[in-house]
Amino acid sequence: MKAVFAPRVLAGALLLALTASVAQSGPPPVVRWAEGAPNATSDNKNGMKVEGLKSDDLQLFVAISDLKETQYNRLWVEVSNHGKAPIDFNPESAVLLKGDKGIRAEVSDKAAKSIQKYGEAKAQELSSAKCTNMIATQCAPNNSQMQESKQVQSFTSQQSQWLKDNAIKQKTLAPGESEQGYIAFKKDKKAAEYILRLPVGTETFEFPGLSAENKPPSYDNL
Numbered sequence: 001m002k003a004v005f006a007p008r009v010l011a012g013a014l015l016l017a018l019t020a021s022v023a024q025s026g027p028p029p030v031v032r033w034a035e036g037a038p039n040a041t042s043d044n045k046n047g048m049k050v051e052g053l054k055s056d057d058l059q060l061f062v063a064i065s066d067l068k069e070t071q072y073n074r075l076w077v078e079v080s081n082h083g084k085a086p087i088d089f090n091p092e093s094a095v096l097l098k099g100d101k102g103i104r105a106e107v108s109d110k111a112a113k114s115i116q117k118y119g120e121a122k123a124q125e126l127s128s129a130k131c132t133n134m135i136a137t138q139c140a141p142n143n144s145q146m147q148e149s150k151q152v153q154s155f156t157s158q159q160s161q162w163l164k165d166n167a168i169k170q171k172t173l174a175p176g177e178s179e180q181g182y183i184a185f186k187k188d189k190k191a192a193e194y195i196l197r198l199p200v201g202t203e204t205f206e207f208p209g210l211s212a213e214n215k216p217p218s219y220d221n222l
Contacts, residue, residue, distance in 0.1 A: 031055045032206040048076070051207050057083030058200055064210045069217045070115045070159050071187055072106070078180035079200060081173040087201035090170045091183045096194040096210070103185050103194075108167030111184040112160045119156025122219040123149045152219055187214040 033040045033053045041052035048063040061078040075094070081087045094105040106114075126149035168181025191214055196207040 029202070030204045030206055033208065049211075050076075051210075053205055053207065055203055055205075057081065057085075058087065058203065058205075060198070060200070060205050062196060062198075062207055062210070064194075064196075064212055066213060066215055067115075067159060067163070067184065068215075069155060069219065071118065071217065072111055072115065072163075072184045073187055073212050073214070074163070075105075075183040075185060075196070076180070077168055077183060077198070078178065079173065080178040081175055084175050086175070087173045088171075089173055089179065089200050091168050091181075092170065094183055094185075094196065094198045096185055096196055098188070098192050098194050102197075103188070106184040106186060108163055108169075108182075108184060112163045112167075115156055115163065116160040118217070119153050119160070122156070122217075123153035126152060187216070188212070190214055 031039070031053060033051055035042070039054040043050045043052075045063070048065050050061055050063040052059065052061045054060075059080045059082060061076075063076045065074055065076070067074040077091065077094075079089055092105050092107060096103040126145055163182065163184060166182050168179060168183060171179055173179060192212055194210045194212065196205075196210050198205045198207075
C-alpha cells in the first residue's frame with residue numbers, strides 16, 4: 001500500500017505546484033473604476049474631472065486635459081504605495097484605449113522635442129515671405145508676421161520645457177511613498193472617450209470614460 005500511495009502523493013504535490021505556477025504567471029488582476037464603487041472617487045478640480053481608484057496596496061488619481069497649442073494631451077497621475085513592499089511604476093506602460101485601438105504613452109523627452117520642433121517649423125513658416133507678385137526680391141515678412149512668429153516659437157518652447165519639468169518618471173515606490181506628474185499622449189483627430197489602462201506593480205488599473213477634446217494647435221490653420 002505504501003509503495004502505491006507515495007507516487008500518488010508526489011504526483012498530487014507536483015500538480016498543485018504547477019497550478020500555482022500557472023496562476024502566478026497569468027495576467028495581472030484588473031482594478032476597474034466604477035461609479036459609486038466603495039474604492040472609487042470622482043471630483044472636479046481646476047476645471048478637470050479627477051478620478052480616484054484604490055486597491056489593497058495602491059491608490060491612484062488621474063485627470064486628462066489638453067496641452068494647449070501642441071499635438072498632445074496630458075494625463076495627470078498621482079500614485080501612492082500603501083503596501084508593505086516596494087512597487088514598480090512605469091508611466092510609459094500607460095495606454096488610452098478606444099474600441100480596438102490604443103494610444104500608447106509617449107516618452108516625455110521625445111514628446112517635448114516634438115513640441116519644440118513643431119513650434120520652430122510654424123515660426124519659420126510665419127516668418128517666411130508670402131509673395132503676391134513675381135518679383136521675389138520685393139517680398140519680405142511684415143512686422144505682424146515677425147511678431148507672431150516669435151510668439152509661436154516662445155510659447156511652444158515654454159510648453160516643451162513644462163513637459164520636461166512636470167513629466168512623471170519611471171520609479172520604484174517605497175512603502176508609504178507617493179509620486180505625481182504628467183504623461184503625454186498624442187491627440188486623436190477628433191474628440192473621443194477613452195479607457196485608461198495603467199499597470200502598476202502586479203495590478204492593472206482601468207479608468208473608463210476619460211474624455212478628450214483633442215483640439216489641434218491653432219497654428220495648424222495659419
